[in-house]
Amino acid sequence: MHKTQPHHQDFYSLCKSHMNKYVLAETSDGRQFDGIIVDVDAENVILAVPMASNDMSVYQDSQMANQRQWGWYGFYPPYGYYGYGFRPRFSRLVLPLAALTALSVLPWF
Structure with a gap:
């Protein structure tokens, strides 16, 4: 249980630093989502994903x-x-910070 709090804080800080950027987020079940980070709170990150x-x-x-x-x-x-x-052109996707395993910034082209 002590591992989840730093994990949360690390991804919260990472998502905050990449607000309004196009990113690729990977979850613990292996799924990948690309989109623009539009909001981050203590539990979730919200992406605008292209439709x-x-x-x-x-x-x-x-x-x-x-x-x-x-x-x-x-x-x-x-x-x-x-x-x-x-x-x-975009829909909102809410991902729990606890489910994130990787976050990468993607180029816009």
Whole structure:
């Protein structure tokens, strides 16, 4: 148990020093995630991860569900509806600091 506290503190400091940078995070189960560190707290790091083109269908489905549930007010769809200039390019991913095993800064190109 004494090992987890320094591990937490090390990754907290590392993530804080790389705020707003594009990184590759590896978890203890071997999965890797690339994204931009947007926030860090005592327990978690939050990444903005790029959405793949197949993730767009999930976003579109959620927009259509909202439309069916709430309907449009007036003739035009709500502001920011997909197809009117807004398309999310990133989604948020929350990773526990305890699960991190590696963090590397990646180039932007």
